[in-house]
Each structure stands twice: as structure tokens, then as C-alpha cells.
Amino acid sequence: MAWFKRKEKGIQTSTEQKKDTPKGLWYKSPTGKIVDSKELEKNFYVSPEDGYHVRIGSKEYFEILFDDNKFKELDANLSSKDPLKFEDTKKYPDRLKAAEKKTNLKDAVRCAVGKSKGKDLVIACMDFAFIGGSMGSVVGEKIARAADYALKKKLPFMIISKSGGARMMEAALSLMQLAKTSAKLGQLADAGLPYISLCTDPTTGGTTASFAMLGDINIAEPGALIGFAGPRVVRDTTGQELPEGFQTSEFLLEHGFLDFITHRKDLKNKVNKYIDLITNQPLRA
Secondary structure, eight states, X not given: OGGGSXXXXXXXXXXXXXXXXXXXXXXXXXXXXXXXXXXXXXXXXXXTTTOOBOOOOXXXXXXXXXXXXOOEEESTTOOOOOTTOOBSSSBHHHHHHHHHHHHOOSSSEEEEEEEETTEEEEEEXXXXXXXXXXXXXXXXXXXXXXXXXXXXXXXOEEEEXXXXXXXXXXXXXXXXXXXXXXXXXXXXXXXXXXXXXXXXXXXXXXXXXXXXXXXXXXXXXXXXXXXXXXXXXHHHHHOOOOOTTTTBHHHHHXXXXXXXXXXXXXXXXXXXXXXXXXXXXXXXX
16 A cells, blocks of 8 residues: 555745635624624624624624715814823823724724605714723813714704723723713703714613613614623622623613613614604605
8 A cells, every 4th residue: 555655744835825714704793693703794793593683883883874874974083182191001192092903993982964764863882892881071171072963954863872981091081971961961951952872782881871761762783791890890899690691781671771672774764764753754765
């Protein structure tokens, strides 16, 4: 059997020639379901087998909500400063630069105006990928300016929350944004303009304590974590075991904190249906 003998020992393929499966072709949900990335995108970034809503950012939400993904971004170039000269394991400006480079975002929220089912809608959408969607001065300012734009143009306003809460690197300056954004939403209410709050996974901390729960209608995606302190913090503080599903959107709906839960594929239709009903306009098809 001399013909069967290996002439050269070992694997001869060079490292440069080795083929790996490209990253991002498949997505595995927490329940272990595997879905093709293209199919996931077509299904509004929801796993078709188990209905798991994958975390997405402003880019994807704008694609879902704005007609033909056409919109005008508001105050796109606002960026954070470092008035407190904050430093932990890294200087705050360095952390901001790293987050900007990683995400290609200026901060944790993007605001835009565009047509949704043919009518103008102002949307502020948070990005968890940028320092955990934490709310600093820029986030509060951009939301306040977006609310001012809605007031000026007499347009409905929507905030999509996805945040870990206040940004510790800005301390009290971050906490001031809770009051500022809440005051702006009060002005919208006085003007009779609809404000829709969408809570996505996760909506925690200062966002929950301010604009996320102040909507004329508060809605959420299935299975989203929504609360002020997370379940682990509550458990460690109180020493009590928590009910099953505690702080999920389903739990909050059952206890009256939400108006309804919507699948992402129905989001655009349901938001615009509510706007038509509240403004006493004919329902759009």
C-alpha cells in the first residue's frame, strides 16, 4: 500500500490561505435557535422560531419606522464634553472616542424627522451600543431639541428607550437631564401633541424614572427588561426572591405600567394608528 503513504508530513496550507466561516452569517438566540442573518433582517430582527427580539439600534429602527428609510437627522454633530475631568480605568474623553470609533455614533441617541405612513413623525432613538445607552448631557439636549422641533412644527413625538440609565461620568449633570426632558414632554402635552414611548430591552435607571414612562401611550417589545434597578439589585437589597418574569414587559403590562406590547413587525402600523386615533384623523391603511 505504498501509494497510500503521505509524502509530506503535516498540513501544508498556509495561514493566509485558510478559510473561516465569515462572521455574522448566523445568529443564535438565547433559547438556542439559529437563524440566517439575512432572514433575521427580513423578519425585523426577530428570531422567527422563538419570537426573540434581537437588540438593534437607531439605524434599524429608522429603517422600520420611516418610509423608504428617508429622514432628516436633527443635531447630528452634538458631542459630549468632560466638565468634571472624570477618570476611572480610562479618561472620559478617551472612553467617548473609543465608543465613537466602535459604533460610528456621536452619542447614545439619534433624533430624526421623516414620513411614517405618509405623515411626518419626530423620533428620538437610543443606542445601547454607545456606553450602554447611558444618558448624559448630549442625550438630554438632543431629546429636548427634538421635542422643541416637534413643538415648532406641531408634530407627534416618539422616543425609543434602550438604556442602562444615567451616565456616571457626568454625575449630577446627567441627572439634570431627567428633569429637562420631562419638562419638555410637559410642554408637548400642553400643546396637545402626541408623545409615544417605546420601551425596548433594556430600559432601566434614569430613563425609566423620566421620559420612558411619561408617554401618552407607553408600549414595549416582548420580553424587554424594564425597571429602575435591575432584578439582581432588588433581590440583594430586599433579600426576597422575585416573582417569575419580574421586570419583563409582560409583567409590567399585567401590573398596569404599559398600555400594550407589540411585535416589531406591527410597530409602524400600531404607532401610526394610535396617532390617527388621538388626533381624530382618518385611519391610514
